[in-house]
Amino acid sequence: MAYDSVLGALADGTRRRLLEHLKQHPHAVGELAVALRVTQPAVSQHLRVLEHARLVQSTHHGRRRIYTLSHDGLGELKRYLESFWGDVLSAFAADDPSPPDPVPAS
Secondary structure, three states: OOHHHHHHHHOOHHHHHHHHHHHHOOEEHHHHHHHHOOOHHHHHHHHHHHHHOOOEEEEEEOOEEEEEEOHHHHHHHHHHHHHHHHHHHHHHHHHOOOOOOOOOOO
């Protein structure tokens, strides 16, 4: 189940905050640490988890490592959640919350 690592990675609030920052534009570890007020080693550890889940990817620019969002992991999660969508729609249709037709007056 490829989405397991994605769900595990997203379970942590700091990692979700990292993704929010990376959604804006690519960042170096140090920039993310300052923005989130988290130590660089902690940010690096969180980014490793996100990279393992294929939610981020990194490239080297000199001595710096720049992180960007990767849509691979999000695609796996999206496909997993969409697999429930047909069942959800069927359940809504079965419950049919619309008001009943009025009873004709006799």
